Amino acid sequence: MPRRRSIAALTGTLAGAATIALALSGCVPNRASADAEALAVALTDTKCTVSQNSAPSGAITFQVTNTGTDVNEFEILASDKLRIAGEKENIGPGTTVNYVVQLPEGAYFTACRKGMTGSPAHLAAFTVTKGTGKTSTADQSKQVDQAVTNYIAYVKEQTAQLVTATGSFATAYEAGDDAAARSQYASARAFYERIEPTAEQFGDIDPALDLREADVESGQAWTGWHRIEKDLWAPAGFTPSDAATREQLGTQLVADTRKLSDLVTAKDFTLTIDQISNGAIGLMEEVSRSKITGEEETFSHTDLWDFQANVEGANVAYGIVRGIADSKGQNGKQIVSKLDTEFAAIQKLLAQYKKGDGFVSYTELSTSQVKELSDEVNALSEPLSQLTSIIVK
Numbered sequence: 306m307p308r309r310r311s312i313a314a315l316t317g318t319l320a321g322a323a324t325i326a327l328a329l330s331g332c333v334p335n336r337a338s339a340d341a342e343a344l345a346v347a348l349t350d351t352k353c354t355v356s357q358n359s360a361p362s363g364a365i366t367f368q369v370t371n372t373g374t375d376v377n378e379f380e381i382l383a384s385d386k387l388r389i390a391g392e393k394e395n396i397g398p399g400t401t402v403n404y405v406v407q408l409p410e411g412a413y414f415t416a417c418r419k420g421m422t423g424s425p426a427h428l429a430a431f432t433v434t435k436g437t438g439k440t441s442t443a444d445q446s447k448q449v450d451q452a453v454t455n456y457i458a459y460v461k462e463q464t465a466q467l468v469t470a471t472g473s474f475a476t477a478y479e480a481g482d483d484a485a486a487r488s489q490y491a492s493a494r495a496f497y498e499r500i501e502p503t504a505e506q507f508g509d510i511d512p513a514l515d516l517r518e519a520d521v522e523s524g525q526a527w528t529g530w531h532r533i534e535k536d537l538w539a540p541a542g543f544t545p546s547d548a549a550t551r552e553q554l555g556t557q558l559v560a561d562t563r564k565l566s567d568l569v570t571a572k573d574f575t576l577t578i579d580q581i582s583n584g585a586i587g588l589m590e591e592v593s594r595s596k597i598t599g600e601e602e603t604f605s606h607t608d609l610w611d612f613q614a615n616v617e618g619a620n621v622a623y624g625i626v627r628g629i630a631d632s633k634g635q636n637g638k639q640i641v642s643k644l645d646t647e648f649a650a651i652q653k654l655l656a657q658y659k660k661g662d663g664f665v666s667y668t669e670l671s672t673s674q675v676k677e678l679s680d681e682v683n684a685l686s687e688p689l690s691q692l693t694s695i696i697v698k
C-alpha cells in the first residue's frame with residue numbers, strides 16, 4: 306500500500322541503513338529508455354500531468370518523471386475511481402521510470418499521491434481505445450491464460466492459509482496469551498506478505514490490515530497487524546490494550562482477512578499478466594522501502610521474515626511468467642538468466658540469518674550486513690524491473 310516511511314525512527318546498529326536504502330531507491334525503479342510510444346507523465350508537488358488522455362489497448366508504457374521534492378506514486382484507476390488498475394510506487398524526486406501496464410479498452414482515471422499517502426490526487430480521465438496492434442498467437446494466448454490461472458490459484462491458496470493462521474493468532478492475542486501470539490505473528494503474516502500487491506488492488510483492505518503507526522493520519526482508526534504488534538512488543542511508556550480492546554482488534558483483523566478472502570474467491574476475480582509481473586516488481590520495491598531500513602516491524606523486529614516472504618512471493622510470480630519471458634527472443638532469455646541467478650543469490654544470503662524455523666532479530670544485523678542485503682536487492686531488482694516490458698510485448 307502507499308506508505309510514507311519515517312527514516313528518522315531508525316536507531317542502533319541500523320542507523321546506517323537509511324542512507325543505504327535511500328541510495329538503493331534510486332537504482333530499483335525501471336530504467337527509463339527512449340521509447341517513442343511511451344506516454345510522458347510529469348509529477349510535481351502540486352499536480353501530475355499525462356501527455357495524452359488516451360491510448361490504444363494492450364501494453365501501454367508510461368514514462369514517469371518526478372520533478373517534485375517528495376516521493377510520489379502514479380496510479381491508474383478504474384471508472385469507479387476506487388479499484389486500482391495499475392500503480393507505480395516509490396518514484397523518488399529527480400527520478401524517471403518506465404511503467405508498463407496492460408489495459409483493456411475502457412474508461413479510466415490517472416492520479417498520483419505525493420508522499421504515497423492519502424487519497425488519489427489530480428484525477429484526470431484517461432480512455433483506452435480499441436487496439437490495432439498485433440495479436441498473440443494461439444500458443445502465446447494459451448501460455449498467458451495458463452499463467453494467470455496458476456497465479457490466481459496461488460493467491461487463493463495463500464489467502465486460505467492466511468485466514469486460518471490469522472484466526473489462530475487472533476485467538477491467542479485476545480486470550481492474553483502473548484507468548485503464543487508472538488510465536489505466531491511473523492509466520493502468519495508471511496502469507497499476506499507474499500501476495501500483498503494483490504491485496505493493494507482492493508482499496509481499503511491493505512491499510513486496514515497492514516498500516517504502520519507512522520502512516521496513520523489524523524482521525525484515522527489504526528487497526529491490523531501492526532497495531533497488535535505494538536501490544537505484543539510494547540515499547541517503554543506504552544500501556545498494552547485491555548481485554549475489551551484486544552477483542553475488538555482481533556475480531557477486526559479476522560473480519561478484514563475474511564473480506565480479502567471473499568474478494569479473491571469471487572467468481573469475477575481475475576488478474577492480468579502484467580499485474581503478476583508488476584506484483585513481483587512491487588514486492589521487491591517493498592523490501593527496499595521498509596524491510597531494508599527495519600521500519601516495517603518497528604516493535605517486533607521480525608523484518609527478515611517479511612523480507613523472506615516478499616522474496617518468495619516475487620519468485621513465485623516470476624516463476625509463473627518465466628516461460629513467457631524465455632520465449633521472447635534473446636532479450637527475454639538474458640533477463641531469465643539474470644533473474645534465475647539473482648533469486649538464487651538472495652535466497653542464499655537470507656539463509657545465513659535463519660534461526661530455527663525463523664530468523665534472527667533484525668536488530669542483530671550490523672550495518673555492513675544490511676548493506677550486503679541492500680546490494681543484493683539492487684542486483685535482483687534491476688533485471689526484475691524489465692520483466693513486464695519483456696512479457697507483454
